Amino acid sequence: MNTKDSQLIVSSAPHIVDPVDTASIMKDVVLALMPALAVAVYVFGIRALLLVATCVGTSVLFEGVTRKMLNRPQTIGDFSAVVTGVILSYNLPVSIPLWMAAIGSFVAIVVVKQLFGGLGQNFANPALVGRIVLFTSFSTAMTSWPLTDRMSSVLWEANGLVAEATTDAVTGATPLALFANAKDVPANLDMFLGTVSGSMGEVSAAALLLGGAYLLVKKVIDPAIPAAFLGTVAVMAVAMGFDPIFHMCAGGAMLGAIFMATDYATSPLTTKGKIIFGIGCGFLTMGIRVFASYPEGVSFALLLMNILTPHIDKWTKLNIHGVPKGGEKS
Amino acid sequence: MISLKHLKGIHLDHHKNTAGFTIVPMPVPEKVYIPMVQHIGAPNVPVVSPGDRVKVGQLIGDSEAPVCAPVHSSVSGEVVAIETFMTQMGRNDVNIVIETDGKQELADTVVPPVVTNKEEFLKAVRASGLVGLGGAAFPTHIKYNPRNPEEVDTLIINGAECEPYITVDHMTMLAHAREIVDGTLNTLKYLSIKKGIIAIEGNKPDAISLFKDLTKDIPEIEVFELRLVYPQGAERVIIFETTGRHLIAGKLPADIGVLVSNVNSILKLQQYLETGMPLVTKSLTVDGNLIVHPQNVEVPIGTKIRDVIEFCGGTKRDPKKILFGGPMMGRAMPSDDLAILKGNNAILVFDEAFSTMNPETACINCGRCVRGCPMNLMPTTLAKAWDRKDLETLKAYDALTCMECGSCSYSCPARIQLSYKIKLAKDLVMQDLRKQVEKAKAQAEGGKNA
Numbered sequence: 003m004n005t006k007d008s009q010l011i012v013s014s015a016p017h018i019v020d021p022v023d024t025a026s027i028m029k030d031v032v033l034a035l036m037p038a039l040a041v042a043v044y045v046f047g048i049r050a051l052l053l054v055a056t057c058v059g060t061s062v063l064f065e066g067v068t069r070k071m072l073n074r075p076q077t078i079g080d081f082s083a084v085v086t087g088v089i090l091s092y093n094l095p096v097s098i099p100l101w102m103a104a105i106g107s108f109v110a111i112v113v114v115k116q117l118f119g120g121l122g123q124n125f126a127n128p129a130l131v132g133r134i135v136l137f138t139s140f141s142t143a144m145t146s147w148p149l150t151d152r153m154s155s156v157l158w159e160a161n162g163l164v165a166e167a168t169t170d171a172v173t174g175a176t177p178l179a180l181f182a183n184a185k186d187v188p189a190n191l192d193m194f195l196g197t198v199s200g201s202m203g204e205v206s207a208a209a210l211l212l213g214g215a216y217l218l219v220k221k222v223i224d225p226a227i228p229a230a231f232l233g234t235v236a237v238m239a240v241a242m243g244f245d246p247i248f249h250m251c252a253g254g255a256m257l258g259a260i261f262m263a264t265d266y267a268t269s270p271l272t273t274k275g276k277i278i279f280g281i282g283c284g285f286l287t288m289g290i291r292v293f294a295s296y297p298e299g300v301s302f303a304l305l306l307m308n309i310l311t312p313h314i315d316k317w318t319k320l321n322i323h324g325v326p327k328g329g330e331k332s
Numbered sequence: 333m334i335s336l337k338h339l340k341g342i343h344l345d346h347h348k349n350t351a352g353f354t355i356v357p358m359p360v361p362e363k364v365y366i367p368m369v370q371h372i373g374a375p376n377v378p379v380v381s382p383g384d385r386v387k388v389g390q391l392i393g394d395s396e397a398p399v400c401a402p403v404h405s406s407v408s409g410e411v412v413a414i415e416t417f418m419t420q421m422g423r424n425d426v427n428i429v430i431e432t433d434g435k436q437e438l439a440d441t442v443v444p445p446v447v448t449n450k451e452e453f454l455k456a457v458r459a460s461g462l463v464g465l466g467g468a469a470f471p472t473h474i475k476y477n478p479r480n481p482e483e484v485d486t487l488i489i490n491g492a493e494c495e496p497y498i499t500v501d502h503m504t505m506l507a508h509a510r511e512i513v514d515g516t517l518n519t520l521k522y523l524s525i526k527k528g529i530i531a532i533e534g535n536k537p538d539a540i541s542l543f544k545d546l547t548k549d550i551p552e553i554e555v556f557e558l559r560l561v562y563p564q565g566a567e568r569v570i571i572f573e574t575t576g577r578h579l580i581a582g583k584l585p586a587d588i589g590v591l592v593s594n595v596n597s598i599l600k601l602q603q604y605l606e607t608g609m610p611l612v613t614k615s616l617t618v619d620g621n622l623i624v625h626p627q628n629v630e631v632p633i634g635t636k637i638r639d640v641i642e643f644c645g646g647t648k649r650d651p652k653k654i655l656f657g658g659p660m661m662g663r664a665m666p667s668d669d670l671a672i673l674k675g676n677n678a679i680l681v682f683d684e685a686f687s688t689m690n691p692e693t694a695c696i697n698c699g700r701c702v703r704g705c706p707m708n709l710m711p712t713t714l715a716k717a718w719d720r721k722d723l724e725t726l727k728a729y730d731a732l733t734c735m736e737c738g739s740c741s742y743s744c745p746a747r748i749q750l751s752y753k754i755k756l757a758k759d760l761v762m763q764d765l766r767k768q769v770e771k772a773k774a775q776a777e778g779g780k781n782a
Binding site: 010012014015017019024077082121267271315320321322323324325 | 336339342344496572577578579580581651654662663664665666667682687688689693696697698700702708709710712713728730736738742743747749751752755
C-alpha cells in the first residue's frame with residue numbers, strides 16, 4: 003500500500019446522507035411558528051416580541067451553560083432550545099413579568115431537558131412543563147389575560163367591559179373561561195383569526211394552521227397526531243352538544259396539536275402510535291374542559307400522554323411483512 | 333386492513349451523470365490479478381502454474397466443492413505468479429497474476445455449448461463461471477437449481493439499478509436488449525418457468541419502451557416499470573413490487589416461487605450460450621467528483637482499480653474515498669491496488685467534502701428511519717438496543733430482517749449510523765443463535781451419553 007492509499011477513508015455504507023439534519027428541522031419549526039408571532043404582535047402589541055425574545059434568550063443561555071457545566075458537547079447550534087423558547091413564550095399571557103418567563107425557561111431547559119440527558123431524552127415536552135410549573139407557581143400572573151382593542155367586542159361585553167377603556171391595562175376572562183361559565187363566546191371567525199384573548203401564541207388558529215401546513219409539506223411532522231387530536235376534540239364537542247369549531251380553535255388546542263403534541267421525543271414513533279396518542283390528547287383535553295375545574299385542558303392532557311408514550315411505543319411495535327402475528331409457522 | 337401496495341423507501345438524487353455514455357471496452361492492462369474467490373462459497377484452486385501460457389476464456393481456477401463458480405482468464409499471456417493477498421473484505425485469497433501479451437487469443441474451449449435440456453443448461457451455467465452480478469455474487473447454477481423447481485413460477489430480471497451514479501445496467505440494456513430477452517426465454521425454457529418479468533426503474537423510459545417493443549409478441553415476458561423509490565433493486569423489494577410476495581429473512585426466493593437475476597447475469601448467460609465465452613469481462617460505471625472522464629467501461633476481470641481510473645483520465649486530486657458499488661450500499665476500498673471482480677459494477681471516486689463523516693448527535697426520535705425502512709423495521713429502536721447490547725430487544729424487533737440498504741442512515745438527521753449499528757447487531761444475534769444451537773447439541777449428546 004502506498005502513502006496515497008493510506009489516506010483513503012474506509013467507512014460503512016451508506017456514503018451519502020440526506021441534507022436534512024436536526025438543525026434544519028428545528029429551523030423549519032421556528033419558521034412555521036412565525037405567522038403566530040405576527041398575529042400575537044398585531045393583537046397584543048410589541049410586548050409579544052419582548053416576551054419571545056426573553057424566552058428564547060434565556061432558553062439558549064440555559065442550554066449553553068448547562069451543557070458546559072455538565073461537560074457535554076455544545077448543542078445550542080441545533081436550534082432546539084430556540085424552538086423550546088418560542089413555544090414556551092406562546093404558552094404565556096403577554097403580560098407575564100419577564101423574570102417569571104425566565105424561570106419557565108429554566109424549568110424547561112435545565113430541569114426537564116438537560117437533567118434528563120438532553121435533546122431527545124426528555125420524558126415530557128420541556129415548554130409544556132415550563133408552562134405547568136409557572137401556572138401552578140404564579141397562578142395570578144398566569145391567568146391575567148390582557149384585553150386589547152384589537153379583540154372581538156363580544157369578548158369585552160361578555161367580560162362586562164367596553165372596548166374604549168384601553169388606556170389602562172385591562173384583563174378579562176378568555177373565551178374558554180367564558181364558555182366554562184356559560185357566557186357568550188366570541189364568534190368563530192374571531193376564534194379562527196385570533197382576535198381574542200389568551201396565551202400570546204395560541205390565539206390564532208389560522209396562523210398556527212398555516213405553520214402546520216408548512217411543516218406537513220416539509221415532512222417535518224406527520225399529519226397523524228394533529229388530525230387525531232383535533233378530530234377527537236371536534237367529535238367529542240359534537241357528541242356533547244358544543245360547537246366543534248369553537249373547541250378546535252379555543253385555548254391551546256391548535257398550538258398543542260400542531261406544535262407541542264408533535265414533539266418528536268415525547269410522541270410515539272409509528273403512525274398507529276401517533277393516532278392513539280392524538281386521540282388520547284383530544285379525549286383528555288375535552289374531558290378536562292367540560293368536567294374538571296380548569297377551563298383549559300390541553301397542558302395536562304399532553305403531559306399525561308407524554309408519560310404514556312413509551313408504553314404506546316411498546317404496544318404499537320411494527321411487525322415485519324410476510325410473517326403472521328405470533329411468529330412464523332414452519 | 334388496506335392491503336399493502338408498495339414497500340416503504342426513500343427518495344434519492346439519482347446523479348446518473350453517465351447515462352447515455354455507451355460502454356467503452358478498455359484495452360487489456362499489462363497485468364491482471366484474478367482472485368480465486370469471486371463468489372459466495374468455497375474458494376477455487378488454481379489449475380495453472382507460473383510459467384504456463386493462458387488464453388482468453390481458459391479455465392484457470394476450479395473446485396470440487398458444491399457451492400463454487402469457476403474462474404477463467406480474461407487475457408492471453410503468461411502466468412507470472414500465484415500470490416496470496418488481502419481482499420476487499422479483509423480476508424486472505426489467492427491471485428493468479430497474468431502478464432498479458434496483448435494478442436487476446438481465444439482458448440480452444442471457447443465454443444458454443446450444446447444445450448438441449450435442463451441438466452446441460454445448468455452445466456453450461458456453471459461452466460460459464462456466472463455469479464449473481466447484482467452484487468451478491470452467488471453462483472448462478474446453484475440458484476437456478478433449487479430444491480423445489482416445480483414451485484418456481486416466476487423469473488424476475490432485475491434492471492432496477494436504483495443506486496445513484498450507476499448507469500452501466502441501463503447502458504447494457506440499451507445495447508444488448510435482444511440478448512437479454514433471448515437469455516430470459518432460454519432460462520424460462522430450460523428451467524420450466526412460466527413467466528418472466530423484466531423490471532426496470534421508471535427513470536429509464538428508453539429501456540422500458542425498448543423491452544416493451546421487443547416482447548410485445550412474447551406473452552410469457554412482462555416488462556414492469558418500478559417506482560423511483562430506493563431500494564427497488566433490492567431482491568426482497570423487487571420481488572414484492574413485481575409479484576406481491578414477501579421474502580422473509582432466512583428464506584430463498586425459490587421458496588416463494590421466484591428466481592431473481594440481474595440483467596447483466598442474463599446477458600452474460602446468453603452470450604455464453606451463443607459463443608461459449610465465459611464471464612471474463614465486467615462492465616462498470618466509473619464516476620464520482622474526482623474522475624476526470626466519468627464513463628462506462630468494460631474491463632477484463634482482474635484489472636486493478638488504479639488501471640481503470642488511469643484509463644478514465646485519472647483523478648483531479650488525491651482521492652479520499654474509493655467505492656466499489658454505489659454510494660448507498662457500496663464498499664469503501666482501503667486501496668486502489670485491488671482488482672475488479674465479477675460482482676463489481678461501479679468505481680466511484682470522491683474528495684474529502686464527500687467523504688468526511690458528520691459527527692453523530694442525539695436521536696430526536698423523529699421516526700424518519702422508521703418511515704424509510706422497506707422492511708418495516710424500527711431502526712432507531714434497534715440501534716439503541718445495539719448500544720446497550722440488548723439481545724432480547726434486537727430479536728423481538730427483528731434485527732436479522734435488515735438487508736442493510738442504508739435507507740435509515742441516509743434519512744437520519746442526527747447522522748447516526750443506524751445501518752452500521754444494525755449490521756453489527758445482526759452479528760451479535762447470529763453469534764447468540766449459534767451458541768444456543770451448540771448448547772442444544774451438547775445437551776442432546778449429554779442426554780444420549782447418560
